Amino acid sequence: MSRSGAVIDAHHLEVTLVGPGLPSVADLRLTTTGDPDIPLEIAEVLFAPEKTNTVIVTTATTLDTKGSYQLFHQATGQWYAIAPSLIGIVISLLLAAALVQNFVFTRYLGLCVFFGVSRKRDTAIGMGVTFTIVGFCSGLLAWVLDRYVLRPLSLHFLEIIVFIGVVACLVQMTDTIMKKLHRTLHKKFGIYVVLITTNCIILAVPLLNAMNASGFWESLALALGSGLGFALALFLMSCARERADLAPVPLIFRGLPIAFILAGLFALAFLGFSGLQV
């Protein structure tokens, strides 16, 4: 059953039908995907303006604009799936993970590495790039393991240990391969690769994906978004810290203490994103 419609707002959805003709309200049965026993009440069905075979269904019940629904047309025996478009989901997840729910400033994860390598701009960029790439690979690998090994065998309880293993192996492997293939690259990024194992974000991403039972693209979006968000946080922090290093900060606040205060002010600014619908 492929996707043939989308939710427009809280009370309207748009469906492209297979055949012509306007179905009656009694002829349609709307349910939430995964919960086919409770029909949602339909108030009105109308043709969409300037589109063939497309109808606008008005519902009495409030719809979730990000939810997925099924519509059954009893006269033709046809099922229609109503879901948000994949690209929309991926973009919104990417933005959410990178900015709105930035792992560092709103979930307070990965702080040890964040404070450790944000002292200089160059190291921050190096760490950010390396982390984004490795985090993306580990997210992908963990998703495959979760979907095709852990779930079929009902081994959920092993999630944490398996994901730690995946991350550790991946990091070691990247380090070894880079050392053999590209000495210069290893010299530049080798130190960060090892540090990645101590970053909690890299473990949080597969765990979040497993908890939400995310699909392939959604998992990739979260993995990439978290990496980009971490890189952004590191970069902004390093610029600010380079400036604070030149300032006459009170002696007892030099170094890490002022970095903690800076991070707190960053988090205060990122509060503005709270409640943002993406």
Place this chain on the structure above:
Amino acid sequence: MTDPLPPRLVLSPGPHLRAEMTTQQIMWWVSGALAPVYLWAVAIYGLRVIVLLVSGIGGAVAGEWLVNRLRSQAQTLSDGSAVLTGLLLVGTISPGLPAWMPAVGGFLGLVCAKMLFGGLGYNIFNPALVGRAIMMATFPVAMTTTWLTPRLGAFMGTDAVTQASPLGIMKLEGLAKATEILGMGPEYYWHLLVGLRVGSVGEVSVVLMLLGAGVLLWKRIIKWYIPLSVLAGLLLIALCSGIPLFHLLTGGLWFGAFFMATDYVTAPMMPKGQIIFGLGIGVLTGVIRIWGGYPEGICYAILMVNAVTPALNHWFRPRRPHWEGAPS
């Protein structure tokens, strides 16, 4: 041994350009430019605005004095920046707030955002807005529900009426119902323009703010790059909402664009950086207003883009002039 003769040739590293105005003069000019805005606030919200101002300025001044005292260094209060911070902070809060709250905000904003970084010129975030953001996180109910209905000559009477702010109504009720409640006719827009509306202390009268901004532009204390790009950025997003004029005239947009975002210390130094800075503030303000959880977003938008300022300064650096035949 006699004193050495006063030097007749002074050698010092650049820059040798002298500004026409001292920091102190700039701070007092900005405060003066804001005076009509606050007088208007007293006229429509009553004498409690003065109490709030005393409290906010008192908190900010106390913060600066205390840190200087604890560091046993010379007091810097005479440069007027702490007074301006308190003044700006009170401009962004609702007039019905309990009088002790601005003091807390002013104190914390000044200490956390400015004095711990070494004082004036070294802060990364705008101290007044940090104070407001801290108050917003600490007293969320008081900060969003204590709006007063404007009444000309309010300082004569004492009874104040509470009402929701236009952006708050928009956020809570949605576009269709808010249009019905507010009655968005030409008369309503006229009230928004002159400042007969519910809002924060300093943000209500667009006309008086333009007057103040005109003075600052004329004295070349601020340049137009930042304010205009803030307005342009917001307009870009507001056009999607269908009521661009409403978004342009409500909220703390003008106050933020002309008096907050133009802060020398926390804004980028070069025009290109300033334009990107302004556009970023405008766009983020619109995004928070329309899709975000808060009714008004300019405070957080400026703080977020403040965080990018060091990077913008790094990307857009003044280049050393190179001309043909210049010695390298």
